[in-house]
Structure formats: C-alpha cells, structure tokens
Amino acid sequence: MIAELGHYFLVLALGLAVIQAIFPMIGAAQGSARMMMLGQPAAYGQFFFSLLAFLALTYSYLISDFSVAVIARNSHSLKPLLYKISGVWGNHEGSLLFWVMFLALFGAMVAYFGRGLPKSLRARVLSVQAMVGIGFYLFMLLTSNPFDRLADVPFEGNGLNPLLQDPGLVFHPPFLYLGYVGLSVVFSFAIAALIEGRVDPAWARWVRPWTLLAWVFLTIGIVLGSWWAYYELGWGGWWAWDPVENASFMPWLVATALLHSAIVVEKRDTLKSWTILLAIIAFSFSLLGTFIVRSGIITSVHAFATDPERGLYILVFLALVIGGSLLLFAIRSDKLQAGGLFAPISRESGLMINNLFLSVATAVVLYGTMHPLLSDAFFGVKSSVGAPFFNLVFSLLMIPLVVTMVYGPHLKWKRADIKGINQRLMAVTGIALLAGLMTFYATYGGAIMPAVWIGIGVWLLLSSLQELSNRIKLFQVPFKDSMSRLRRQPRSSWGMTLGHFGFAVGLLGIVGTSAWTIEAQKVMGLGEDMTIGDYRLTLKDVIPVAGPNYTAVRGIISVSPKNAEENGKSFMAYPETRTYVSSPITTTEGDVKTTMAGDLFVVIGESQGQGRWGIRAYYKPMQVWFWIGTTIVVLGGLISLSDRRYRIGTPQRQKASRKVKHAP
Amino acid sequence: MPLKRFLPLFVFAGILIAFMIGLSLKPSEIPSALIDKPVPDFSLPPLQGDGIGLSTEDLLDPENIVIVNFFASWCGPCRVEHPALELLSKLDGVKLHGIAYKDRPKNSLSFLKSLGNPYDKIGTDLKGRVAIDWGVTGTPETFIIKNGIIRYQHIGPIHQIQVEDRILPIIRNLQQEGTS
Amino acid sequence: MKFLLIPILFMTLVLNAGAIGVDKDRLQDPEQEARAQHLMKQLRCLVCQNQSIVESDAELAQDLRAIVREQISAGKTDPEIFKFMTTRYGDWVLLKPPFNSATVILWLGPIALLLVGGFLIFRTIRRKPEQDIARPLTAAEEKHLEKIIKGDNQ
Numbered sequence: 001m002i003a004e005l006g007h008y009f010l011v012l013a014l015g016l017a018v019i020q021a022i023f024p025m026i027g028a029a030q031g032s033a034r035m036m037m038l039g040q041p042a043a044y045g046q047f048f049f050s051l052l053a054f055l056a057l058t059y060s061y062l063i064s065d066f067s068v069a070v071i072a073r074n075s076h077s078l079k080p081l082l083y084k085i086s087g088v089w090g091n092h093e094g095s096l097l098f099w100v101m102f103l104a105l106f107g108a109m110v111a112y113f114g115r116g117l118p119k120s121l122r123a124r125v126l127s128v129q130a131m132v133g134i135g136f137y138l139f140m141l142l143t144s145n146p147f148d149r150l151a152d153v154p155f156e157g158n159g160l161n162p163l164l165q166d167p168g169l170v171f172h173p174p175f176l177y178l179g180y181v182g183l184s185v186v187f188s189f190a191i192a193a194l195i196e197g198r199v200d201p202a203w204a205r206w207v208r209p210w211t212l213l214a215w216v217f218l219t220i221g222i223v224l225g226s227w228w229a230y231y232e233l234g235w236g237g238w239w240a241w242d243p244v245e246n247a248s249f250m251p252w253l254v255a256t257a258l259l260h261s262a263i264v265v266e267k268r269d270t271l272k273s274w275t276i277l278l279a280i281i282a283f284s285f286s287l288l289g290t291f292i293v294r295s296g297i298i299t300s301v302h303a304f305a306t307d308p309e310r311g312l313y314i315l316v317f318l319a320l321v322i323g324g325s326l327l328l329f330a331i332r333s334d335k336l337q338a339g340g341l342f343a344p345i346s347r348e349s350g351l352m353i354n355n356l357f358l359s360v361a362t363a364v365v366l367y368g369t370m371h372p373l374l375s376d377a378f379f380g381v382k383s384s385v386g387a388p389f390f391n392l393v394f395s396l397l398m399i400p401l402v403v404t405m406v407y408g409p410h411l412k413w414k415r416a417d418i419k420g421i422n423q424r425l426m427a428v429t430g431i432a433l434l435a436g437l438m439t440f441y442a443t444y445g446g447a448i449m450p451a452v453w454i455g456i457g458v459w460l461l462l463s464s465l466q467e468l469s470n471r472i473k474l475f476q477v478p479f480k481d482s483m484s485r486l487r488r489q490p491r492s493s494w495g496m497t498l499g500h501f502g503f504a505v506g507l508l509g510i511v512g513t514s515a516w517t518i519e520a521q522k523v524m525g526l527g528e529d530m531t532i533g534d535y536r537l538t539l540k541d542v543i544p545v546a547g548p549n550y551t552a553v554r555g556i557i558s559v560s561p562k563n564a565e566e567n568g569k570s571f572m573a574y575p576e577t578r579t580y581v582s583s584p585i586t587t588t589e590g591d592v593k594t595t596m597a598g599d600l601f602v603v604i605g606e607s608q609g610q611g612r613w614g615i616r617a618y619y620k621p622m623q624v625w626f627w628i629g630t631t632i633v634v635l636g637g638l639i640s641l642s643d644r645r646y647r648i649g650t651p652q653r654q655k656a657s658r659k660v661k662h663a664p
Numbered sequence: 665m666p667l668k669r670f671l672p673l674f675v676f677a678g679i680l681i682a683f684m685i686g687l688s689l690k691p692s693e694i695p696s697a698l699i700d701k702p703v704p705d706f707s708l709p710p711l712q713g714d715g716i717g718l719s720t721e722d723l724l725d726p727e728n729i730v731i732v733n734f735f736a737s738w739c740g741p742c743r744v745e746h747p748a749l750e751l752l753s754k755l756d757g758v759k760l761h762g763i764a765y766k767d768r769p770k771n772s773l774s775f776l777k778s779l780g781n782p783y784d785k786i787g788t789d790l791k792g793r794v795a796i797d798w799g800v801t802g803t804p805e806t807f808i809i810k811n812g813i814i815r816y817q818h819i820g821p822i823h824q825i826q827v828e829d830r831i832l833p834i835i836r837n838l839q840q841e842g843t844s
Numbered sequence: 845m846k847f848l849l850i851p852i853l854f855m856t857l858v859l860n861a862g863a864i865g866v867d868k869d870r871l872q873d874p875e876q877e878a879r880a881q882h883l884m885k886q887l888r889c890l891v892c893q894n895q896s897i898v899e900s901d902a903e904l905a906q907d908l909r910a911i912v913r914e915q916i917s918a919g920k921t922d923p924e925i926f927k928f929m930t931t932r933y934g935d936w937v938l939l940k941p942p943f944n945s946a947t948v949i950l951w952l953g954p955i956a957l958l959l960v961g962g963f964l965i966f967r968t969i970r971r972k973p974e975q976d977i978a979r980p981l982t983a984a985e986e987k988h989l990e991k992i993i994k995g996d997n998q
Contacts, residue, residue, distance in 0.1 A: 375946050378682075387896065802891055
C-alpha cells in the first residue's frame with residue numbers, strides 16, 4: 001500500500017512539475033504576472049509530493065518490505081538501521097528518487113528565497129528547473145520505477161555488499177548528489193538568463209551561493225569517497241582515476257572554474273558567455289555522472305546494452321538537455337555584451353588563465369575516460385588509460401595552475417603590477433625555493449618532480465598567507481589595527497584565503513603520499529617482527545572477534561621504533577579481516593596510526609597456516625595533510641557561503657546594477 | 665550570430681555521435697595481440713596416467729585446423745561450453761587439444777571422466793605460466809590455429825549458438841584458405 | 845576506489861579486496877623491489893576494473909607480479925619487461941598507453957587545447973580595448989539612438 005502511495009505521489013509530483021515548467025515560462029514571455037505566480041505553489045507542491053514519495057520508499061526500506069523489487073534486491077532484514085536508510089539511495093532507482101527530491105527542494109528554495117529576483121527571471125528559473133525534473137520523473141516512471149512490486153515476494157532480501165556498509169559510504173553518495181543537483185540551479189539560472197538575454201553582476205551574485213553550495217557538496221562527496229577507499233579497501237589508495245571517480249571529478253573541475261569566472265562577471269561585468277557556458281557544462285557533467293556512470297556505459301558497454309530502453313532514454317534525455325541548452329547558447333549568447341576593460345596583467349587575466357587550465361584538465365579527464373571506448377570502437381584496439389597516465393599529465397598541467405593561484409589573489413582588477421607582487425613575494429619565493437632544494441637534497445637520487453612540487457606547494461601555502469597579511473597590513477600598521485582589519489575581512493575573502501591555503505596543504509599531502517609511500521609485507525608467526533620505515537612491527541597475537549553481522553580475525557601488533565635504543569613511544573595496532581554472515585565476502589579493516597609526518601597503515605591478511613599470518617604495512621608520508629587540506633577548503637567554502645552579501649536570500653538587482661550598462 | 669558560439673554545440677554533437685557509433689560498433693572482446701602470431705613455445709606434461717602431454721610441435725599440424733582450449737575443473741563456464749567442445753572435436757580436419765589451467769590433475773581427470781573427454785591431447789599448466797604466454801586472462805579461452813599461426817581467440821565459454829554463428833564459419837574459412 | 849556503488853563494479857572489486865595475500869617472492873635488494881613496484885603500478889590487472897597489478901590479489905595479478913620480479917632479477921630492462929607484457933596482452937596491459945596513431949589525441953590533445961585556449965585568451969585581452977572604444981553601432985542600436993533623438997523613447 002505504502003509503495004503504491006509512493007508511486008502515486010511520484011505521478012502527482014510529475015503533474016505539478018509539468019505545470020511548473022509550462023505556465024511560468026509562458027507567463028514570463030507574455031508578461032502575465034498571474035501565470036508566473038503559478039511557479040511558486042507548483043514548486044512547493046512538487047517538492048512536497050516528491051518528499052512524500054521519498055519517505056514512502058524509506059518507510060518500505062525500514063520495514064523491509066521485500067515485495068518492492070528494489071528493496072528485495074538491495075536490502076536485508078538484519079541490516080543495521082543506518083544501512084537500511086542509506087540503502088534508499090544506494091541503488092539506481094532509489095538514487096534517482098533522491099536526486100529528483102532534492103531537485104524539487106532546490107526549486108522550492110528558489111521559489112521561496114527568490115523573492116528578491118525579478119519576477120520573470122524567477123519564473124524562468126523555476127520553469128527550467130521543472131523541465132529537468134520532468135525528465136527525471138519520466139525516466140523513473142517509465143524505466144526505473146523504485147516502487148515496482150515483485151509478483152513472488154522473497155522471504156529475505158539480497159543484502160547490501162558489506163564493503164558498502166561503512167559510514168563513509170552512507171554519506172558519500174548523498175553529498176555527491178547534492179552537489180550534482182545544486183548545479184542544476186546554476187544551470188537553470190544560466191538558461192533563464194539566456195532566454196532573458198541578460199547577464200549582469202546581479203545575476204552573478206544570485207548564482208554565486210548556489211555554485212558555492214553545489215561545489216562544497218561536491219567537494220565533501222568526493223573527499224568522503226576517497227576517505228572511504230583509503231580506510232576500507234586495504235591498500236591505502238584514495239584516488240585511482242577510475243571512470244566512476246572521474247565522473248565526479250569532472251563536474252567538480254568545471255564548478256571550480258565556474259566559481260572563479262562568476263567572480264569576474266560579478267566584479268567586472270565581463271566573461272559572461274563563458275560563464276554561462278561553464279554553468280551549462282557543469283550541469284551536463286552532473287547528468288553524465290548520474291546517468292552514464294549508473295548505466296555502466298563507461299566501464300562496460302555490455303551493461304548499457306542489457307537495458308536498451310534505459311540506455312536510449314538516457315541518450316535522448318542528455319541530447320535534449322545538453323544539446324538544447326548549447327543550441328540556446330549558440331543563438332542567444334551574443335546578446336551578452338562584454339563589459340569592463342582590463343590589461344593583460346590583471347586579476348581578470350589571472351582568472352581567465354585559471355579557467356583555461358581547469359578546462360583543459362577537465363578535457364583531459366573526459367577524453368582519458370572515454371579513450372578506451374573510442375579506441376576500441378574506431379581502431380579496434382583495446383587500451384587502458386589509468387592512474388600512471390593521469391598522474392603524469394596532471395603533475396605537469398597543475399604546475400601553471402598553481403603558479404596562477406600564487407599570483408592571482410595578489411593581482412589587482414583591471415591592471416596589476418607584477419613587479420610589485422614579485423617584490424612582495426620575494427621572501428615567500430625564497431623559502432619555497434629553499435624547501436624545494438632541501439627536498440631535492442634529502443631525496444637525492446630519487447625522482448625530481450616531487451621536489452619541484454613541494455617547492456610549489458610551499459610557495460602557494462605561504463603566498464596565500466602573505467596575501468592575507470597584506471590585506472590586513474600586518475607589520476605595516478600597529479598590530480591591534482591589523483587584528484581589527486582581520487576581523488573586518490569579508491567572509492568571502494576568508495573563503496578565498498582558506499580555499500587556496502587548504503588546497504596548498506592538501507597538495508603537499510598528495511605529493512608526500514604519492515611520491516614517498518613505502519610498503520612492506522611479510523608472513524609472520526607470533527612473536528616475529530618486520531620493519532617499515534622507522535617502525536618495527538611485532539605480531540603479538542591473533543584473536544577471533546565477533547561483530548553484529550560479521551566475524552573477524554584481529555591482529556594484535558605492537559609498533560615500536562626500528563632501533564631499540566631510540567626513545568620513541570610504542571603503540572598497538574589492531575587490524576582486522578572481517579567475514580560477513582550474509583555473503584561470503586571478506587573486508588579488511590586496516591588500522592591506521594596517523595601523525596602529521598605520515599600514516600602507518602597496517603593490514604592483516606589471511607591465515608597462511610601453521611599459525612602464520614600475512615601482514616602488510618604501508619607508510620604514507622603526509623597523508624593526513626590531504627584530509628586536513630580538503631577540510632580547510634570545505635570550511636573556506638562554508639564561511640564564504642555565510643557571507644551576508646551572498647546568501648541565497650538575495651540582494652535586489654537595482655542596488656547591484658547601478659554601474660551596469662543595459663543592453664537595449 | 666557568430667559561428668564560434670556554435671562550437672560547444674558541435675563539440676557536444678561530435679561526442680554524442682562518437683558515443684553512438686562507439687555503441688553500435690561491436691566492441692572487440694579480444695586483446696588481439698597474439699592474432700596472426702605463431703603459437704608460443706611451450707611443452708607441458710600430461711595429466712597423470714593419461715598418455716602424452718602437449719607441446720608446440722603438436723600445434724604445427726599442417727593437415728588439420730588445431731583448436732586449443734584452456735579449461736579447469738573449478739571453472740563453471742567450462743562446464744557450459746563442454747557440449748560445444750564435444751561437437752568441435754568431432755569435426756573432420758579439426759584437432760582439439762586441451763590445456764588444464766591451474767588445476768590439480770586428479771580434479772581435471774574426474775572432470776573429464778564425468779563429462780567426457782573431447783580433447784586429443786592434454787597438457788597440464790599447473791602454474792599458469794604457459795597460459796600467460798598465450799595471453800590468457802582466465803578460463804575458458806579457446807584459440808583456433810592453422811599451420812602454427814593463431815588465427816582466432818575466443819574469450820569466455822563458447823555457447824552452443826556461437827558454434828554455428830562464429831566458430832564453424834571461421835573453421836570453414838580457414839580450411840578453404842588452404843585449398844584455394 | 846570505485847565508490848559510486850555500482851554493483852557490477854563491486855563484484856570484481858570485492859574479489860580483490862577480499863583476500864589480502866602477501867608476496868613471498870619479494871626481491872631482496874630494496875632498489876630492485878622498488879623498481880618492480882614502479883613497473884607493476886603501470887601494468888593493468890587484466891581481470892579487474894582499472895586496477896594495477898599491485899593493487900589486486902587476483903591470481904593473474906599475482907602471477908604477473910611474480911613474472912615482473914623474475915625478469916628484474918634476471919637483469920631485464922624496463923622496456924624489455926613491458927615488451928614481454930604487450931606481446932601477450934597488447935597495449936591494453938599498459939595503464940599509461942604508449943604514444944602511437946591511436947593515442948595521438950590522448951597525448952597531444954591537452955597541448956593543442958592549451959595552445960588554442962591560450963590564443964583565445966590572448967586575443968580577448970588584446971582586442972578588447974579597440975573593440976570597445978571604436979565599435980560602430982549595430983543596426984538595433986542605431987534605431988534605438990534614433991528613437992532617443994526623436995524623443996519617443998518609451
């Protein structure tokens with residue numbers, strides 16, 4: 001019954017979405033306030049019913065109603081509560097429902113907070129938002145109905161893969177989806193602006209919080225995913241350039257570019273069509289990430305072919321949404337006139353160069369991901385594009401990007417004085433050079449790139465601090481004045497400083513862990529030991545452990561400094577290998593000891609017989625810097641989001657558009 | 665309406681078309697590195713108490729089309745393709761040899777005892793090293809060879825319908841090739 | 845890793861994450877072992893999804909690791925070892941594809957894009973002043989201006 005209700009709510013939501021798509025758009029074109037006004041109640045109602053549908057599915061999961069096909073396929077009555085809930089979005093159909101529910105929520109938020117928007121713009125945004133929604137509702141109802149019943153009700157569900165039963169994975173997909181869906185609002189604003197033929201600084205201000213929100217969600221989602229991979233998969237890998245990861249990375253790259261180019265629109269009223277284009281592309285990648293990855297097209301062509309109906313729908317939907325908006329862009333974007341002038345060396349140019357590298361990076365990821373498919377189809381050559389390729393290309397491509405990040409924030413709008421900046425950065429540059437040289441010396445004989453990257457990372461780290469200290473005139477005015485300047489810094493500039501600083505910290509972490517990770521493995525009996533880096537691991541005992549839905553063997557390993565005479569704290573590590581009751585699957589729960597210098601990662605493997613066990617250990621220098629850095633970046637985003645000038649409840653256009661030239 | 669504004673649309677259309685073509689073309693399942701190359705050098709011991717092993721010379725047979733099939737008793741799909749192999753082994757001018765991949769000879773023997781032995785000669789590749797020389801990634805895998813040259817590689821089980829659709833035409837072609 | 849919950853993907857993943865084995869044939873010389881690790885990271889685990897043979901405990905990956913180590917101790921060079929792999933499995937086994945006619949776009953694409961993009965930016969920065977200072981009025985603007993002059997604007 002509940003499932004039928006859910007299905008019914010879904011249809012109602014579709015109906016309201018149709019109303020929301022049609023009337024406000026016509027109203028905006030005809031200047032009919034009454035028709036435009038229909039948008040708000042329709043948006044609220046659509047959200048209400050999609051929420052009810054979502055709750056209906058959640059309820060069915062909670063009571064383990066295995067007559068619902070999706071639940072029988074993905075859930076299990078003995079699953080812990082948390083994973084029953086996360087199961088709702090842990091599969092194709094449920095994730096679509098989750099998606100569309102948030103799409104409707106964001107639409108409702110635009111309706112509610114958008115009271116400051118010009119009526120026609122709000123109407124059009126709501127309409128576009130609903131059009132995207134219609135695509136999703138139809139896709140669900142026609143090909144992937146989460147409420148489909150089974151004729152033969154199984155007694156027990158198939159269960160969720162134990163690897164996925166992890167808190168990191170409970171929150172990873174929803175954050176990612178929130179990021180994807182958040183970009184839909186930016187997309188709707190872009191399309192509405194194209195229809196209106198008008199983009200101005202006020203538009204950029206309205207769009208900024210949505211871009212930032214989506215970007216923060218995306219960042220959190222991606223980082224949670226790699227955090228999960230790091231802890232759960234047992235070899236301390238956290239980024240593998242897998243097609244699935246790439247699909248989430250591409251919208252992030254584009255959203256990052258968008259975040260920066262929108263600033264140019266806002267401050268200088270230029271770079272408009274490019275920004276609109278980025279908004280369209282960012283959302284296109286979100287759709288690709290949602291559909292294509294789920295359909296399995298990138299990883300396996302066969303998965304796509306097994307369900308041609310779904311595949312065809314996806315292709316047509318993508319072609320309509322992306323193709324349609326790019327066509328609109330082609331026809332309408334020349335209405336957007338460029339505004340402010342600027343010199344070759346200026347903040348504007350810096351941001352454009354930033355955009356160039358981010359775009360090329362996106363293209364690299366896109367083509368690299370598609371290459372195996374294309375190579376197979378057109379050349380008949382099976383080929384692989386994996387981490388070694390992407391790492392090489394990115395380690396080169398990111399150098400100029402980071403250099404731009406060093407200079408960018410110091411550059412003034414319109415015209416900047418690069419000599420002055422170089423002078424100000426002299427000390428910072430010196431220290432960075434020194435850091436690079438020291439690294440080179442310390443790792444002499446090894447690869448040279450890590451040393452270069454440490455230097456660049458330090459450079460960015462210090463220069464972002466230097467930029468902040470310039471802004472508060474540290475050491476130029478009395479310290480107290482500097483502090484009061486610090487307090488008065490707008491939150492958006494805190495966002496930039498923290499964003500860049502956190503990026504630098506994370507970057508150093510990436511360099512450390514990818515360049516100097518060491519690993520050791522040994523089959524050990526009780527009392528035997530092995531060394532890794534500066535540590536000595538002794539296997540003290542191996543004991544069986546019982547968990548709620550698994551049994552495990554737990555190693556008890558004492559870790560001490562390698563040289564006995566050295567004074568250093570010893571500690572214990574307790575890695576586990578778990579075997580789950582519901583499926584014959586084992587997972588490894590490595591024990592990670594984190595210090596700022598590096599992570600010691602210990603994993604216990606299977607019994608090798610005769611009381612001997614395979615132990616693997618990794619030492620990952622500066623791994624934690626990556627997690628700290630990304631956390632700082634996210635914090636920066638959140639702080640910037642809380643800037644009063646840019647809340648989702650928006651400023652009026654009149655106020656912001658004083659210096660704007662209107663197109664006739 | 666400057667043309668360059670259509671560029672993104674064109675690029676997208678290009679990607680879409682590439683995708684469509686990519687999907688409609690049949691993906692080659694085979695990493696064809698060994699196609700049209702001579703068979704690797706190897707010499708494998710026999711299954712216990714079962715005649716002679718298998719080595720490169722056995723595959724240079726100028727009279728017959730030679731088929732080499734990698735199998736294992738622990739491999740489920742190998743059971744699936746077994747009827748197809750029986751069928752192929754009965755063809756005129758075709759010799760079917762087997763290589764037991766990472767399988768205990770005892771198990772291979774009882775596997776063949778229960779299902780029937782379609783193979784002319786069998787080699788045992790206990791460590792799976794010869795399989796790597798053949799570019800094998802898993803069992804079952806089947807190679808069709810003429811005059812010591814690998815002409816076709818089939819990955820995964822040969823289903824009954826594939827015998828008619830794919831395997832037999834290839835064998836017939838290869839047989840005619842020599843006569844014409 | 846693949847963290848988007850695709851069941852198909854996880855099938856293979858699980859098999860690999862399951863059994864943590866230990867290579868008993870690790871090379872004694874740490875420098876050689878490091879070289880082996882470096883090489884193995886660039887070889888695809890052919891029965892996995894997009895993993896190198898270092899990260900996989902699939903049997904084939906173990907065998908290939910053993911081969912890499914054997915060949916290193918036998919004094920083979922890196923290109924020789926790659927050659928050994930590609931003659932058996934094709935370029936598919938290389939996670940970093942070699943430069944050839946099929947991978948031209950892959951390798952040169954980024955450079956080409958950077959050049960084109962850089963050129964576009966250069967043009968935008970360069971051309972803007974003249975364009976904005978001395979741009980003739982468009983037809984629409986001309987009309988608009990006329991209207992204003994006539995005084996019947998809105």
